Amino acid sequence: MESQARKAEDFRGLHDRKRVLVLPNAWDVPSARVFEDEGFPAVATSSAGMMVSLGYPDGETVPVTVFLSAVERISKALSIPLSVDVVGGFGSTAKDAVAIAKKVVKAGAVGLNIEDFVHSTKELVPVKAHAAKISALKELGRSLGVPFVINGRTDALRYAKGDDEARFQEAVRRGIAYRDAGADCVYPMGLVEPARISEYVEALDCPVNVMVRKGLPPVPELARLGVARVSFGPSASYAAMALLKRASKEVIRKGTYETLTADAISFDELNSLAVPKEHGKPTP
Amino acid sequence: MESQARKAEDFRGLHDRKRVLVLPNAWDVPSARVFEDEGFPAVATSSAGMMVSLGYPDGETVPVTVFLSAVERISKALSIPLSVDVVGGFGSTAKDAVAIAKKVVKAGAVGLNIEDFVHSTKELVPVKAHAAKISALKELGRSLGVPFVINGRTDALRYAKGDDEARFQEAVRRGIAYRDAGADCVYPMGLVEPARISEYVEALDCPVNVMVRKGLPPVPELARLGVARVSFGPSASYAAMALLKRASKEVIRKGTYETLTADAISFDELNSLAVPKEHGKPTP
16 A cells, blocks of 8 residues: 555646646556557546447446456556546445445555446436545545545536536536545546636646647647646547547448558567556567 | 358458458457548457557566457457457467367457567478468368358468578468468568569469558559469558647647647547447437
8 A cells, every 4th residue: 555655646646737747548458558658647438438338328337347457457457647537436425436446446546536326317416415425435545545636527518507607617616525524636527728727727727638629729828728637538549449440431432451560569569558657678 | 150151251252352342440349440440341359459459568568368258349349350369379279279279269350460480589380390380270160060261361472491482482382282271371471572472472373461661562563473362461550640640749849739639530530439330320
C-alpha cells in the first residue's frame, strides 16, 4: 500500500494547475501500455471503451468480476498511475460506491471517476446522493491510506432541465457540491466552448477536467483557460474503430491493405505491450 | 449444435476457391463486431492481438479460462462464423489440442487455427505430431457434429533449417501432411511473393491461406494466384496501436487532437458494437 500511496500522491500532484494534465483513456492492456510508452505521466480507463471491449454497453451492466479482471490486467501492465472510471459507482448508494472503489483500489487504481447520471434512464441522480458517494470515497481513501484522486463527473450540461444557461448553472452547482464533498477534480461532461470553460473554472476554483472532442481548444489554450486536466474519454476507441472501418472498406472495395500496413507497429512491439514497460523493452 | 453445424458448413463453403475469402482478425468484441458491420462474411481472432489485449504475450501463457472467456464474449457478439486461433493447441499432444478445441467449439467457434511451432523456443514441432493433432481435431468435428474448418498453419518458412529453398520445400512437405491429416486449409506463415504463392498453391492443390503484410499482392492478384483465403493476422492490432502512437505524439508535441477526432465513430455506434448486429442497430 505504501508505494500505491506514493503513486496516488504523484497522481494528485499532476492536478496542481501549473500545467494541463493530458490523460489518455485506454480500453485494454496494450492501449494503456502504448500510452505509457509514449510518455504520458498517467493513464485512465474509458468506461465506454472498456465496457464495449468486454462486450457490454457503457454503464453498469457488465458483471463486476469481469470489470475488475479487466482493471487488474491493465493495472498489472502499467508502471505509472492508473485512474479507473467506475461509472456511477455500480449502484445507487454511497455503500455501493465504496464497495466497488475498494476493489478497484485493491486492483491498483490511484484515481477514480464517478458520474452523476444513470445510463439506462439518462437521468441525473440527486446532487446530495452523489455528493454523499464522493464523501464516502474520500473517507475510504483516508481509511485505506491510499489518497486516491476522486474525479467527480457531472452530466448536468447534457441532462439537467431547462435551457443552456440553466444547465450550465446546474453543472456549476453540482460541481461545487462535489468539490465540497471531497472531489479532487470536477468533470463537467460536454464543456467545450472557451468562454464557458473559463467561466466554469472561475466559478469552481478547483481542478477541472475537460474531454477531447471536436472543437475543444488545444492544450495550450486550455492552460490559459485554467483547465487542470484534459482526458481522451472514449475518443481513442472511436478513432481505432473508425480505422478498422477504413481498412475494411479499402480491402473490400479495392482489395488493398494500405490502411492496415502503411503505419503499423511490429509483432515484437505488440508483444512487448503485454508486460510492464521495464520488462517489455528489449535489453539495450 | 444444429445451427452451429450449418454455420460451420457456411464457413467451409467460403473456402471453395471460387473467390478469395478475406478474413479479418479481431482482438476483442468491438473489433470483431465492426468487421461484421462492414460486411465481411466471417471473422477470426488474432492470437497475438487477443493475447496481448488480455495482458499476455502471443503464445500459450494466457490462462485457458481467461482465453475462453474472451472467445465467448466475441462469439456471443457475432452473428457470422467465427474462427479461433488456438496457437499450438495449448499443449504438445493431440489430446491437448482436442481439449482446447472442444471448449472453443462449445464457445461458438466454427473454425480453428493451429500452428506447428512453439512460441517460447521458436522451434517447429515434428510434422507427425502436428499432423496427429489435425487428425484428432478432424475426428472431434465429426463426433461433435460440428464440422469446423481446420486451418493448419506452418511456420516452416521462418523456422525450418536450411536456405530459403529448403524452408520452402519443408513448408510444402508440412502443408501436404496437414492437408492429408484433415486440414481444410493450409496456412504457410510468411508466404508473400507471387511466384512462391503460386508454386505453393499448385503443390498443395487445396485451400491456401496467406496473411496481410507489406508487399502482399492485392486481393484480385491473390485470386489469380489461386489463394483461397487472406487473413489480417495481427495487422489490425498493429495499425490500431500505431494510431494511438500518432495521436499521442500529436497531443504531446502540438497539443491538438486531430488524429483522435478527424475520423471517429460516435458514442452510440461504439455502444452498438457491444451486442449482436441484429440487436445493435437502431431500428429503421
